[in-house]
Amino acid sequence: MIGAAAALMTTTAGRSSGFVHVPSKLLASRRQTQVRHFMAATSSQSAQLYVANISYDTDEQRLRNYFERYGKVADISLPIDRNNTTKNRGFAFLTLEDKETAEAILRDTSSSHLIDGRNVLLSLSHPRGQRNPNRFDDGTADKKRTLYTIDDTVCPSTDEEVLRKIVTKHCKSLDKYLDNSPIAAHTEAAFLEVKRYAEKFFPDGAIPKHSSPGSSDEPGLILDSGVGTGRSSRMLGEQHPKDLIIGVDRSLARLSKNDDATAASEDNDDFFVQVVEGQPNVLLVRAELGSFWRLIIEESWEVKSQYLLYPNPYPKPRRLKSRFYAHPIFPVLLSIGTDIIVRSNWAGYLTEFAASANIVSDYNKAMPITYADKPILSSRLLTDGPQAVVIEKEASALTLFEKKYFECGESIYELRLKRA
Helix, strand or coil: HHHHCEEEEEECCCCCEEEEEEEEEHHHHHHHHHHHHHHHHHCCCCCEEEEECCCCCCHHHHHHHCCCCCCCEEEEECCCCCCCCCECCEEEEEECHHHHHHHHHHHCEEECCCCCEEEEEEECCCCCCCCCCCCCCCCCCCCCCCCCCCCCCCCCCCEHHHHHHHHHHHHHCHHHHHCCCCCHHHEEEEHHHHHHHHHCCCCCCCCECEEECCCCCCCHHHHCCCCCCCCCHHHEEEEEEEEEEEEECCCCCCCCCCCEEEEEECCCCCCCCCEECCEEEEEECCCCHHHHHHHHCCCCCEEEEEEEEEECCCCCCCHHHEEEEEEEECHHHHHCEEEEEEEEEHHHHHHHHHHHHHHHHHHHCCCCEEEEEEEEECCEEEEEEEECCCCCCCCCCCCCCHHHHHHHCCCCCCEEEECC
């Protein structure tokens, strides 16, 4: 590697001059490699795929072994991390001898393309000037467009290196962020009310905890984050009658639209916690999500599933850091739920969500992330999707957004994260 053979040129004072001397033989070798990649990629019969979300430990041979079951692989370019020459940078360019092989790979819906524990993300690599290949493909190029469609023409996808830097920074500075972000008082009061209700709901007051998690058949906790008016929580309550569904939203105006919910207790002046009429297993709670997640961690609650249904996608590049997966609270979000289910009409949002989750998992593997002196990510998250979701009828729509998308024919996608 150049990084290993190059030497910093120094001034007479012994300080670095900022220039790097690269041996001519090594430079020539590097140029020959670049020419080989270019010649292979520009063949009229060949096709090049951009492969993202690769495990940093995956090597060329592993990629070749996986993709050659579809056809002949002419060349693989797997960039190496300049700061750690034993690891790749998380993406590669795969040149195939014919376009039919590329099409077969992209059309294979029976495989999630799992390589070394990662669901890799695939897209066609386009010539310079058409589209930056070092971007995530949002997968909506051939889909029906509606008034609500979001794709690369509406909001360009995020450069992979930019996203990695943002998410890694949030992992490193999580403690500092949380120290400067006190838990909201109304959220703490609401959480205590939820805790009191949960102790009555579960047999013997035993709220499921990480130290003694129950089986999937036993009553458990399901968190519906950003619930809006509560439609999804009601439907989840019907689907999971044994579980306690906690629907959380920060908007009192949205939650107050429920005429079929009553206060969980008489002393309810400082917080908003309601039980849906006829569904004692469904609570609607007004709270700040970040604070609520932190309180769940502090209590060591074991959450079966967390739903994030149609979170605000902030489809403008300047609002990237407002999206959940690029926000400082993201590592905390990922710690809640054995399964995390995210839905959106923007496939690109879910693709970047999955990529960010893998960045957090990789960071946590090297340096465990903690909160309140507790490790918050005990195991790796495996990603599945995004996959298209088919709604059979309007009544099956989990949210009002989903209902609206069903009515106009807008595509819907789902991403699932599951602990290994």
